[in-house]
Amino acid sequence: MKKILSFLFIVTSLSFANSYENNDILISPEEAVKLIGNPNVMFVSGDSEDVYKLGHIRGSVEMYAHHLHHADNQGRLHCEPLFRCVDDAEEYIGSKGITNDMMIIAYDDFKGPNATGVYHFFYSYGHKNVKILNGGRYAIDQLDPNKDAYNKVRKTYKKAKKAERKAKKKYRQAKKDLKAGEISEEEFSEIKAQYNEAKAEKKRLKKVEAEAEEFLLVVKGEEDVEAVEYQIDTAKIDTTYLATKAEVKHAMDDILKNGDDSEFRIVDTRGMIEIIGERKMDNVARGGHVPGAKLLEWKHISDGDNKKSFRPAEDLKATFDRFNISTENTVYAYCQVGTGRSSEIITALQLLGAKNVKVFSGSWDSWGNDMNLPIKR
Numbered sequence: 001m002k003k004i005l006s007f008l009f010i011v012t013s014l015s016f017a018n019s020y021e022n023n024d025i026l027i028s029p030e031e032a033v034k035l036i037g038n039p040n041v042m043f044v045s046g047d048s049e050d051v052y053k054l055g056h057i058r059g060s061v062e063m064y065a066h067h068l069h070h071a072d073n074q075g076r077l078h079c080e081p082l083f084r085c086v087d088d089a090e091e092y093i094g095s096k097g098i099t100n101d102m103m104i105i106a107y108d109d110f111k112g113p114n115a116t117g118v119y120h121f122f123y124s125y126g127h128k129n130v131k132i133l134n135g136g137r138y139a140i141d142q143l144d145p146n147k148d149a150y151n152k153v154r155k156t157y158k159k160a161k162k163a164e165r166k167a168k169k170k171y172r173q174a175k176k177d178l179k180a181g182e183i184s185e186e187e188f189s190e191i192k193a194q195y196n197e198a199k200a201e202k203k204r205l206k207k208v209e210a211e212a213e214e215f216l217l218v219v220k221g222e223e224d225v226e227a228v229e230y231q232i233d234t235a236k237i238d239t240t241y242l243a244t245k246a247e248v249k250h251a252m253d254d255i256l257k258n259g260d261d262s263e264f265r266i267v268d269t270r271g272m273i274e275i276i277g278e279r280k281m282d283n284v285a286r287g288g289h290v291p292g293a294k295l296l297e298w299k300h301i302s303d304g305d306n307k308k309s310f311r312p313a314e315d316l317k318a319t320f321d322r323f324n325i326s327t328e329n330t331v332y333a334y335c336q337v338g339t340g341r342s343s344e345i346i347t348a349l350q351l352l353g354a355k356n357v358k359v360f361s362g363s364w365d366s367w368g369n370d371m372n373l374p375i376k377r
Contacts, residue, residue: 020352021351025119025132027105027131027132027134028134033140036057036058036059036217042060042097044060044106044107045114046065046116046339047108047109047114051109056219058218060107061097061098063096063118065113065121066337069338069361071362074369080362081239081244083124083361086237089125090230094229095225095227097225100231105130105131106119106130107137108136110135110137111309112347113302115136116340116344116347117343119343120338123238123241126232126233126238132347133309134309139307144216146215157209167197167198167199168199171192171194174188175188241357242338247358248266248334252266255292256291265324266290267333268294268333272295274364275288275289276288284369285369286369286375287377288376290334290375291376294324296319297341301319313351316348320349320352325349327352330356331349331358333359338363339359339361346359
């Protein structure tokens, strides 16, 4: 890894964080890239295992955000508002080779929801040394100084591979022609030699490609990690930014009574198919949404055009203003499982300086399965 970092040329960063009131949550790609390979830092991908295998930051581990929420088949979180009970969380975190003194850098492809899910998961268990990589894996890939060299080698290898296939086809035909007496032994020997040469060149370039790949910052493949012991200090558990079902129910009652004059805001961050109840997810008994909720999809927060996890502060403010959501409101956001789309919205509000904002950790998985609670379609 030192070899990798020795090649890095880090330009002075025009930090995106300066436009946010709260600069403590995010880490820039320029800062994060210098920490790759540091034994005291663990990069954690919130994307699925399949996505992780297709490309992840070297040395990182996978903790799929959707699976951080551990409810039973009726949507109940047994240690609400925590996403998992303490012993379960300790075992899972430790299985990823993460120790209590590590800095955690949460990331996803670039969009943000899965990274914010990881962020809020660790924060709630008192692991405060955690950051979100704005721009995720994509941003690190763009900073990789070895990427161009690797791509050139890769391109050359593909040409050699194609040439080997062509030579092989010609060689097979030559064997038939020799047997039929259509070519001489001398001609056949020349074609065979060309094929062997193409095979050798392909093999040589395959090795060169593998060597070049060792210097990349974003790689493919399986997770490589050894389990360790991780201990959660229950005195440090912090549920400041997590909400219970009872809290959301209280907010709903107040909103239905007072409308936008209520101090509360409930935000449904899912897509419209889920919101209107046309599509049910996982084991949830009912589709729909919480009555009185603002319907603000997470895609309005993520910056897809610039491949950043969050839009600039002024854009976020304008979006929340359109939905009559203020940083002074008490805001509860939910999605399907809490760790993802709703944590994206809550983190955006935190970036703008909001204090009374919470992820409904049970989210629709919990609300939709509780027949005592009202829904709207």
